[in-house]
Amino acid sequence: MSPQIDEKLETMYQEVLKRNPGEVEFHQAVAEVLESLNPVISKHPEYLERKIIERICEPERQIIFRVPWQDDNGQVHINRGFRVEFNSALGPYKGGLRFHPSVYLGIIKFLGFEQIFKNSLTGMPIGGGKGGSDFDPKGKSDDEIMRFCQSFMTELYRHLGEHTDVPAGDIGVGGREIGYMFGQYKRITNRWEAGVLTGKGLKWGGSLVRPEATGYGATFFINEALKVRKESFAGKTCLVSGSGNVAIYTVEKIHQLGGKCIACSDSNGVIVHEKGLDVELIKQLKEVERRRIKDYADYHKDAKYIANGNIWDIPCQVAMPSATQNEINGKDAKTLVKNGCIAVGEGANMPTTPEGIKVFLDAKIAYGPGKAANAGGVATSALEMQQNAQRDSWSFDFTEKKLEGIMVGIHQLCHDTAEEYGAPGNYVVGANIAGFIKVADAMVAHGLV
Numbered sequence: 001m002s003p004q005i006d007e008k009l010e011t012m013y014q015e016v017l018k019r020n021p022g023e024v025e026f027h028q029a030v031a032e033v034l035e036s037l038n039p040v041i042s043k044h045p046e047y048l049e050r051k052i053i054e055r056i057c058e059p060e061r062q063i064i065f066r067v068p069w070q071d072d073n074g075q076v077h078i079n080r081g082f083r084v085e086f087n088s089a090l091g092p093y094k095g096g097l098r099f100h101p102s103v104y105l106g107i108i109k110f111l112g113f114e115q116i117f118k119n120s121l122t123g124m125p126i127g128g129g130k131g132g133s134d135f136d137p138k139g140k141s142d143d144e145i146m147r148f149c150q151s152f153m154t155e156l157y158r159h160l161g162e163h164t165d166v167p168a169g170d171i172g173v174g175g176r177e178i179g180y181m182f183g184q185y186k187r188i189t190n191r192w193e194a195g196v197l198t199g200k201g202l203k204w205g206g207s208l209v210r211p212e213a214t215g216y217g218a219t220f221f222i223n224e225a226l227k228v229r230k231e232s233f234a235g236k237t238c239l240v241s242g243s244g245n246v247a248i249y250t251v252e253k254i255h256q257l258g259g260k261c262i263a264c265s266d267s268n269g270v271i272v273h274e275k276g277l278d279v280e281l282i283k284q285l286k287e288v289e290r291r292r293i294k295d296y297a298d299y300h301k302d303a304k305y306i307a308n309g310n311i312w313d314i315p316c317q318v319a320m321p322s323a324t325q326n327e328i329n330g331k332d333a334k335t336l337v338k339n340g341c342i343a344v345g346e347g348a349n350m351p352t353t354p355e356g357i358k359v360f361l362d363a364k365i366a367y368g369p370g371k372a373a374n375a376g377g378v379a380t381s382a383l384e385m386q387q388n389a390q391r392d393s394w395s396f397d398f399t400e401k402k403l404e405g406i407m408v409g410i411h412q413l414c415h416d417t418a419e420e421y422g423a424p425g426n427y428v429v430g431a432n433i434a435g436f437i438k439v440a441d442a443m444v445a446h447g448l449v
C-alpha cells in the first residue's frame, strides 16, 4: 500500500506497477499525480466510471525500434529508439527526444506521462509524448551524430507529422540534432513540413526564444511564486544544476532579474564562482565548443571546480535543478532548507525524489514542480508551431512577452487550483489537478477511444 494514495486510486496504482514491471521512474511519476487526485475523483464520479485514470496511465501507442549506425572507423553500433505517444486528447503528441545512455522505456514513459499534464497546463493544443534513445552523444563527431540522427529518423518519420506527433529536444538533443533529423524527414517524405519538429534553426522555421524558453520560463514561474511571498530575485544567491540548455538560460534570466547564480554543474562536478557565473563563457564552452564545465576554471582564476561535488551543499536562497531526474534526494532537500533556501524551481523533469518533495512541502517553501515550472519550453514549441502554420516569424520581444504571459498564467492556475482544493501554496497539487482535469474532460467528450 502506498501511504499517500487514496484507496480507490490504490488499486489503479497497483495495476500500473503490475503492468509496467521494473519501470521505477514511471511508477514514481504516476504515484505523484495519483496522490493529488483524491479530491478530484470525489467531485467527478464520471472519471471513475469512464476509467479515465486507467486510460491515462496506458500510453496510446509505444514504438520501440532498432537504430543501426556506423562510427567514423566503420564500426557498426546498434542502439534502441523509442517514441511513446501517450495521450492525444488535447492535440498532436508533443514532447522532446532524449539521447542519453540511461534511456530505457521506463524513463521515456515517465517523461511522456509528465508531458501530458504539463502540456495541458500551457493551455495550448498539444497532447503528450516523449522519445529518445540510449545512444550516448558524448565524444561523438559531428558526422557520427548526423549518421545516428538519420538512422533514427529513418524509422521514426512514419509515425510523425505536424498533426500527428511533433518531437523536439531534451537531454542530448539540441539544434544540431533537430537539424539532421529535419533534413532526413524532408528527404524521405519529400515534404518541407516545418511543423513536424520544433527547436529548429532560425533560418529554417525555428522560433526566436525557443532556445531560451525553458530556463527563462522556469525563472518567470519562480519570480511569480516569490511575488506571492512579497519577495523577488533581487540580491538572491541562486544555484542552478546542470550546464546544458535549460541551466544556461535559467542563469541568464536570474541575472537579468537581479539575482546572482554562484554555481552550476555537470555529471562530473560543480563550478563555484562566488562573484556570479559568467554566462557568456558557459555558452561559449558548452554551446559552441562542446566542452566540459570543468574548463570554466581555466578562464576565471577565482572560480573553483569541485570534482564529484554536490551542488546542493552550497548555501543558497533559490535552487533551480536543471539537469536530470532524482538529482535532489531527501537529504539534499533538508540541507537546502536548513541553509535558508526559500524557493525551488524545477527546470528539469522530476529532479526531486518523493522524500525531497515532502521536505519542501513540509517546510512550506515555494516549490515549483517541473510539469508547471519547466512548461515554458514546450509552450514556446507550440508558439513555434503557430508561427509555422501562419508561415510567419515573430520578434524576440513579442515572443518573450508571450512566454512570460503563459508562465504567469500557469503560476496563477496552479496557485488558484491549490487553494480551491484545500491545499493553499501547494503547487504540486495545483499543477496535477489543473493539468489532469482538462485532459480528463476532453477524454470524456471524445468517448471511449
Ligand code: NDP
Pocket (backbone or CB within 6 Å): 096, 100, 102, 169, 170, 171, 172, 173, 214, 241, 242, 243, 244, 245, 246, 247, 265, 266, 267, 268, 322, 323, 324, 325, 347, 348, 349, 374, 375, 377, 378
Ligand atoms: P542538455 O543535454 O542541454 O543538458 C543536460 C545537463 O544536465 C548537462 O549539464 C548534463 O551533464 C546534466 N546531466 C544530464 N544527465 C545527467 C545525469 N544523469 N547526472 C548528472 N547530470 C546530468 O539537456 P537540457 O538542458 O535540455 O535538459 C535538462 C533537463 O531539463 C532535463 O531533465 C530535461 O528533461 C528538462 N527539460 C528540458 C527542456 C528543453 O526544452 N530542453 C524542456 C523542459 C524540461 P553531462 O554533460 O555531464 O551529462
Ligand code: 2IT
Pocket (backbone or CB within 6 Å): 094, 095, 096, 097, 115, 118, 166, 167, 168, 169, 170, 198, 349, 374, 375, 377, 378, 379, 381
Ligand atoms: O520536457 C519537455 O517539456 C521538453 N523536453 C520540451 C518538449 C517540446 O516539445 O518542446
